[in-house]
Amino acid sequence: MIDLYYWTTPNGHKITIFLEEAELPYIIHPIDIGKGDQFAPEFLKISPNNRIPAIVDRAPTDGGAPISVFESGAILQYLAEKTGKFLPTDVRQRVKVMEWLFWQMGGLGPMLGQNHHFSQYAPEKIPYAIDRYVKETERLYGVLDTQLIDRPFIAGEYSIADMACYPWTVPHERQQINLDEFPNVQRWFKSMQARPAVQRAYAKAKEVNQVNDMSDAAKAILFGQGRRDSK
Structure with missing residues (x-):
């Protein structure tokens, strides 16, 4: 059984997609990041960076004590290795999947996150920041489009790279x-969108968070934290 500490963000969706695709049993523990649940001491023991998602695997393959994992990319890799699914064993194919997983973690997610912040949430609209992150978003979509020219999925076969990238393209x-x-991104996007497991994952999101809005109080919690606040 997997305990999933989750909220309805792109990084959260990555993990529900995997769990639905792999048909692994799991329990969702909602972490309402707009209310500050991510700062609860019991959650910080699992995710010291106070970010979702995080998991606790109650039945690890080594038969030992439960294993906790934070950071969505690390979780995807862990689950793929646990199940033997969506991560090739062939070294060359595996490298390709990991390249694009890290591309998402280091580029697509952070840059699109800044796009969302300055375009949607920042109290002051800063034209330079908006323009900078929209242009970088366009560049990254271009990189992905080129990669998808001659293959159905990002690394060839369907993999954790697709699960990592897709949720960040949903709010395009x-x-x-x-x-x-x-x-090419559009073709891939429609293919991902049509997968039953992806649809089930997003249906779970609607069950967890039916409101899905961002109040001023939630913004203060999410965007107002500094070093002192995290202690």
């Missing part, structure tokens, strides 16, 4: 991206 309109300008 909010990112000021027109998928018509990225036809």
Whole structure:
């Protein structure tokens, strides 16, 4: 059994997609990041960076004590290795999947996150910041579009790289991206969107968070934390 500490963000969706695809039994423990649940001491023991998602595997393959994992990329890799699914054993194919997983973790997620912040949430609209992150978002979509020219999925076969990237492309309109300008991404996006496991994962999100809005209080919690606040 997997305990999933989760909220309805792109990084959270990555893990529900994997769990649904692999048909692993799991229990969702909602961590409402707009209310500050991520700062609870019991959660920080699992995720010291006070970010979702995180998991506790109650039945690890070594038969030992439960294993906790934080950071969505690390969780995807852990679950893939646990199940033997969505991560090739062939060294060359595996390298490709890991490259694109790290590309998402180091580039696509952080840059699109800044796009969301300055375009949607920042109290002051700063044209330079908005323009900078929209352009970087466009560049990254271009990189992904090129990668998808001659393959159905990012690394060839369906993998954790696709699970990592897809949730960040779901709000493409909010990112000021027109998928018509990225036809290979658009084809891949529709293919991902049609997968039953992906649909089940997003249905779970609606069950967990039916409101899905961002109040001023939630913004203060999410964006107002400094070093002293984390202690």
